[in-house]
Each structure stands twice: as C-alpha cells, then as structure tokens.
Amino acid sequence: MEALLQASGLRVQFGGLRAVDDVSFEVRPGELLGLIGPNGAGKTTCLKAVSGQGPLHGGRITLAGRAIEALPVHRRVMLGLGVTHQIVRPLKSLSVLDNVAFAWGHRHRDSLFSAALHVDRHAARDAARAILGRLGIVEFAERAAGEVPLGIRKRLEVARSLAGEPRLLLLDEPLAGLNSAEAARLADVIRSLADSGLSVLLIEHNLGEVVRVCDRLVVLETGRKIADGEPRAVMREPAVVQAYLGGEVLGGEAPGGEVEDARAE
Numbered sequence: 001m002e003a004l005l006q007a008s009g010l011r012v013q014f015g016g017l018r019a020v021d022d023v024s025f026e027v028r029p030g031e032l033l034g035l036i037g038p039n040g041a042g043k044t045t046c047l048k049a050v051s052g053q054g055p056l057h058g059g060r061i062t063l064a065g066r067a068i069e070a071l072p073v074h075r076r077v078m079l080g081l082g083v084t085h086q087i088v089r090p091l092k093s094l095s096v097l098d099n100v101a102f103a104w105g106h107r108h109r110d111s112l113f114s115a116a117l118h119v120d121r122h123a124a125r126d127a128a129r130a131i132l133g134r135l136g137i138v139e140f141a142e143r144a145a146g147e148v149p150l151g152i153r154k155r156l157e158v159a160r161s162l163a164g165e166p167r168l169l170l171l172d173e174p175l176a177g178l179n180s181a182e183a184a185r186l187a188d189v190i191r192s193l194a195d196s197g198l199s200v201l202l203i204e205h206n207l208g209e210v211v212r213v214c215d216r217l218v219v220l221e222t223g224r225k226i227a228d229g230e231p232r233a234v235m236r237e238p239a240v241v242q243a244y245l246g247g248e249v250l251g252g253e254a255p256g257g258e259v260e261d262a263r264a265e
C-alpha cells in the first residue's frame with residue numbers, strides 16, 4: 001500500500017547535537033504508527049519537523065505524494081496534517097463543544113473557499129458534536145473546558161485536532177498524566193480513529209498501550225532509527241531492549257499491560 005506520509009533521511013541539528021540523524025519512516029493509510037524511544041531520542045523533534053512547527057535541516061517529507069517540507073504549518077494542515085496545539089490551547093472558560101467548534105471554524109475560515117463559505121455557528125457546533133461523539137465525550141459538551149477532568153481534557157485535545165479534518169493525526173504523548181484506566185480508554189479511542197480510516201502517528205512512553213494498539217512501531221535512540229516493524233517483534237529486538245532500561249522492560253512476557261511507563265526520570 002502506498003504511504004500517506006513518507007519521511008526520508010530527516011536530519012535536525014541543534015548546534016553540535018544531531019537530534020534527528022538520517023531518520024526515514026512512513027505512515028500508511030489507516031495505520032496507527034507508534035514512534036517510541038527513550039527520553040531525548042528525537043521523537044518530538046521528528047514530529048515537529050513533519051508538522052512544520054520545528055526545524056528540518058535535511059531530508060524530504062511527502063504527504064500523499066506531495067512534498068511538504070518547505071511549506072508553512074498552516075499549508076500542511078490544509079493538506080491534511082492534524083497538529084495539536086496548532087491554534088491555541090483549549091480556552092478554559094469556553095465549553096468543550098465550543099472549543100471544538102472554534103477549531104472547526106478556524107479550519108473552514110482558512111479554506112480556499114473561505115470567501116464563498118459562510119461559516120455559521122450551527123454548522124460548526126453540529127460538526128463539533130459529531131467529533132465529541134467519536135471521542136465518547138459528548139456528555140461533557142456544555143461543561144467549561146477548564147473544569148472537566150484531565151482524561152476528558154486530553155480527549156478534547158484530540159477532538160480539536162480532528163476538527164481540522166486531518167488525514168494524518170500527529171499525537172505527542174496524549175496519554176501522559178493519565179491513570180492506567182484512562183490511558184487505556186484514550187488508547188482505545190485512538191485505535192478506533194485508525195479503524196475508521198484515519199492515519200495516526202503516535203508518540204508515547206506508555207509502552208503497554210503502544211504495543212497493544214499500534215499496527216507498527218518505529219524506535220528512535222539518540223536521533224537514529226533502531227527498529228521498525230510489528231510491535232511485539234520490535235520490542236524483543238536486542239537493540240530496543242538495550243535502549244530501554246537494559247532489557248528490564250521486556251523481562252519474561254511480551255509487554256502487554258504491565259509496562260505502565262518506561263520513562264527514565
């Protein structure tokens with residue numbers, strides 16, 4: 001199957017540090033790809049190079065066959081990249097529904113047809129309600145975004161990116177800070193988005209959930225790609241075992257639910 005996103009030979013340098021060093025990977029249509037690796041491996045730097053929110057010093061990125069590496073963030077968004085925090089953080093005093101409606105309106109105002117398209121509030125709210133339904137948080141629609149529990153706020157973040165109607169959703173540690181039950185629920189939601197045809201690039205430290213829901217994993221270590229393949233097989237590769245806590249993570253059984261968070265902090 002042809003890749004939706006193709007990243008080839010990505011390189012990002014911060015002074016003398018090669019934060020991303022000749023990294024290539026692809027995301028296929030409808031695929032949930034996990035991008036993992038220890039702290040400082042270059043995951044966020046990679047994601048920002050793809051979204052245009054951070055620098056890229058070498059390499060090529062195509063989205064549906066089209067080169068995007070020279071485009072500004074908003075153009076990439078128009079072409080189908082779902083970027084979190086692209087507009088603003090959730091507006092705390094605004095309702096959950098209006099936060100998503102606002103993001104939806106933003107997308108449609110930006111569209112090529114903005115002159116012809118009269119974005120009305122009802123259309124935005126209808127679209128927002130449908131998105132909240134996909135994320136299973138429609139019951140929180142009228143609550144102020146600043147007052148809902150963290151688990152709901154995390155889903156709201158995803159909902160806001162979905163409002164941009166992306167083809168590829170980029171998520172950087174969406175499960176961070178959630179307890180294991182909430183993390184599992186949000187991971188299920190992300191899985192269901194991929195099952196509905198959306199492509200997702202998921203950065204996560206919660207290896208148990210990553211292995212459970214992802215179709216494939218790419219592993220980075222100190223800026224380089226060290227593995228790429230089926231999640232359970234990848235987690236057994238010696239280089240990956242070595243990268244994570246010297247193999248402690250993978251002792252005995254394949255990582256399933258036991259590994260809460262392998263971050264070395």
Ligand SMILES: Nc1ncnc2c1ncn2[C@@H]1O[C@H](COP(=O)(O)OP(=O)(O)OP(=O)(O)O)[C@@H](O)[C@H]1O
Nearest residue numbers: 014017019037038039040041042043044045046205
């Ligand atoms: N703006 C920056 N200026 C200088 N160095 C940076 C900058 N951003 C990241 N780095 C460095 O680049 C390397 C990769 O950082 P990055 O944030 O991409 O790692 P990461 O894999 O996302 O880590 P984490 O799991 O902790 O989020 C690190 O050594 C980091 O200190």
Ligand SMILES: [Mg+2]
Nearest residue numbers: 043044045172
């Ligand atoms: Mg990061």
